[in-house]
Structure formats: structure tokens, C-alpha cells
Amino acid sequence: MALLAGAAIAAPKPMRVMSVNQCADQLIMLLLPPDRIASVTYLGRRAAVTPALAAKARGLKANQGLTEQALTDRPDLIVAGLYTTTTLRTLAKRAGIPVMELEPAEDFDAIRAQTLRLGEALGQQARARSLVARMDATLAELKRTAPPQPIKAIGWTGGRGVVGRRSLFDAILTAAGGYNPVADQDAFERTLDLEQLLSLKPQPDVLLYASGEPGGLAGPDNTRHPALVRAYGPRRLSYRQDAYQCGTPLAADEAVALRRSMLAAMRLPKVGLP
């Protein structure tokens, strides 16, 4: 759900919009032409987000989410996340700059609602409806061509546990025709160490793990542990963590890509434990 805080929006169609949140970056780049974007965060330029959006972000002014930048640039609207500093929100409000907060969207209903609401706030209703329609068409096609049996897949976070049901990851996995057999119903994550992961019975068909970004900022992890390689062999698939963190209409495309790679992995012989 999107919330409006601070002063009321002065103009019905904010002309210059500043994003101080990585997920907001993606949404405003999808909804607005470049000349209406005051700046996006420097995080939006990383190729891990999506190559196309990262290229777009590189053509825009970057910010570090600092209050001083917001006050100096004086955008017509600041789009922030729930964890954006209260200093920025308070001072922006005092300076008369409206701040719109985006909550994390953890399923496609939330993505739909958030995209439409943001589109309305930006005066881009038609563009928002078009993005949502494309997402819905992709999801409908995925549903129509779903595999007869869901593919048992778990998302391994590399040392801590598996991704739970209350997550965008689970929404994308489900749309892709997968099923997480061990995720907790109401949790974002379930703690599961490597020994417990190896001893799961029955063993999931596919093990998904979050990959670092190209150019490598994520450090070493145990997704490449020899025990995992022996147990799952080529049925270990990586997914781009950043693409599963931000609820945008592009999440449906991630589901398409995931379906394709899971089906390809399922055609490979199962190795490892009996």
C-alpha cells in the first residue's frame, strides 16, 4: 500500500519526482519519462536490478538518499520506502515537499495496487494500467501453461535458511509453477542450516539460490558448498536477488524466466541422495 505523508501534493501532476528507495527507483523509471525524474538512488544504476532499468538509471541524476540532496533539488514529490530516514521525511515535510511512502509489495495483488496508486499520484494512470495489464497477461499465460504437477523448489539464502511464503520470492515461484514444500506459512524466512537442508525428505526437485550481482558485491557464501553440489548437481539454479526484492510489474517476467530454467533443470537427471 502506498501512503502519502507530509504536506499535501501541491500540483495534481508532480512534475519532477525524486526517488530515495531502490524499489521506488524501478517503479518511477517504469512510470515516468526521464525528464520528469529529478533523481534516483545510486543503487538503481547497478546491473543487478535489471539491465534495461540500470541503463536508464545511468542516464539520470543519482542521489544517495540524503536529506540535503532532497532539500537542494526541491523535487515536486519524493518517493520513499518505509525505512527511509525520519529526518528526510520530517525536513521534507517542513520544506513543503510531499513524501510518498511505498511498502514492500510481497505478492502480485500488492504490486497491482501499488503500481496503480503510484501511477495515479504521478498522473500516469494510463501507463500504470498498461504495465499492470501486461503483467496480468503474463501471469494468465503462465497459469494456462502451468506444469501438471508443481515443481518442488526451495530458495536457499546461503547459510541462514529458506525463503518463506510471505515473500515476493514465493509469489514469483508460485506463478512460475513452483511449490515451496518447507516454507513457513507466515514467515519471510525459515531458518534451515546446511545439514537440515541436505536431510530434507523428499528432496526438493530444484534448489534456488540468490546470486550476487554481476561485478560482484555479494561476498562468499555457501551456495557453492561441495555438499550442495553433490546433493543437487545441476539442479541448483541461481536467481537474481535484486529482481526478487522489489515488487514491480517486471516480477511477472522473472516468473517466466524462472519457469524456463526450472523446466530445463527438471529435464536433467536427478543426482545426489536417493
Place this chain on the structure above:
Amino acid sequence: MRAAITLISAAALAVAVVLSILVGSVWMSPRDILHGLTTPGPDLASLIVLDLRAPRTLLGLLVGATLGLSGAVLQGLLRNPLADPGLLGVSSGAAFGAVAAIYYGLASHFFFAAPLLGMVGALAAAGLTYAFGRGGTLSMILAGAAVSGLGGAGVSLALNFAPINAAYEIMTWLQGSITDKTWDHVKLALPLIPLGWTALGFTGRGLDALALGEVQAASLGVSLNRLRLVALIGVALSVGAATAAAGAIGFVGLVAPHLVRPFVGHQPRRTLLPSALFGAALVLLADVASRLLRYNGEEIKLGVLTSLVGTPFFFWLVLRLRRTAP
């Protein structure tokens, strides 16, 4: 008495090794384990024991023995009961090297970038400490403190600018752990750690002489500069490799020599072997405890546990020193 404490240390270590193989989040009876190890083909027991617990156990043994031995040598060399491997800046040098590998993304391209750069950092730190501190014990301690500060500042700088994923990896690494370490980590640490042990082993006679005082040691024909250099090389090689493979694990190097000293007396050479054995047993037992002490299903990190347990010991040591000081 010395033979007795060595035997007790070895027995404690043997028990710790067995527990380290048997205890984990997945319970397997000794029978299951034996069956898995003797049956050809993939098996859960063999996978868990051979690929997860065995390298973890061996690495814990190497790291613990290194910390215990280094602590004993440094307490003798610096004639300071509060000395441990962190005092000479070697641990923070290793930490800075590994953190730089994570920060610059090298670790995600090349699996061993962090431990390799950790070793480079440890050797560089040892070189710097020696270059500035070779004049005497006090200058060695001060140089070590300065190098430690430099390494710590480097780590803080990396954390300051690190993106969130890298910052998380850095924080995790700094907490110190041997969980999920592989045979490759063991292979990486193995050549350097015994080399370091060998160098440290050669310091025994000099440390005994130094216990009488610097002038007396020199009059007995001990070259103090050479002794310091050999000790520093030994610590850099072994602690550098251990820290690079397992992260920062504190207090073992401080505690182990104190635990054995009441049984072997205050002759530094006599504390070396028992300290190494006790250090290894301590790390393995702490690691076993870390598997059992879980919060929300997650293990407590080994370095966190040794710090939690070691800090009260440190306080006790300070109080005892206050009581016994003239």
C-alpha cells in the same frame, strides 16, 4: 605433572573431536555414521560427516591449536599475561585483508580471495609491527596496538562504504565461524599453519631465558631481536591462516595458556604444547556448543560465543592481577 596435563589436554581434545563429528542439527547415531561411511554411493550420513562435519572439525582443531600456541608464545615473549594473538595486529591485519576481498567483490569471483588476502594482510601487519616494534617489548606492544588500530580502521572504512550485501558478508565474516567450511578451506590453511607452529616451537628456549628478564636472556646468548622475529613470523603464518579461514575468534589465545599454567608452572616452554591442545579442545567444544545454542533456529557464531565466555574470564584475570600485584 606436565605429562599429566598433556595427557588430560589430549583426552579433552579427543572427546571434543568425537563430539564435533557426532553433534549437529541432524541427529545421526554412530551406527548410522559408520554405515554411511562404509557404504559406497551417496548417502546422507557420509555427505554430512565427510563434507560438513569433518572439515569443520579439522579446521576447528587447527585454528584452536594455533590460537592456544600463539597465545602461550606471546604471553612469554611479551611477559604479559594479557597478551593474545590479537595484540600484535596480526588478527586485525588478516581481518582487513579478507574484508577488502569481500568489499571489492573479489570474493564473489574467486572463492579463496578472502582467505588469501587475509593471509597477505596478516603477513603485512606482522611486518609492520616488527619494523616499528623491534626495539623492545614495550615498543612491540605499542606497535602491535597501532597496527591493530590501523586494521580496525580499514575494516570500519570498508563497512562505511560497503553496499548492504557486502556489509552483511563482512559482518558475518568478522563474527568468526567454522560452520560450513569445506576441505578447500582446510587445504588453504594447512600448509601455513604447521609452518607457523614450527617457527613458534623454536621459541621455547628463548622464552624460558626471557622469563628471567631481557638482560639475563641476552647474557645467556639469546638474541631478542631474532626471538621476536621468529615468534612474529610464526604468529603471522599460523594466526594469519587461521583467521583468514575462520574469521576472528577471540579469547582462546588468552584463555588457553592460563588454564594450563597452574599445572605446568610458569616456565613458558612447558605451556606451549598443552596450550595448543587445550586451545584446540576449547574451540571444538565451543563450536559444538554453538550448534546446540540456537536462537530462532540459528546457530550462535563461534567467535561470538568465545567472546561471551571469554570476557568474564578476562575480568577474573584482571581482578586476580590486581590482587597479586605488589
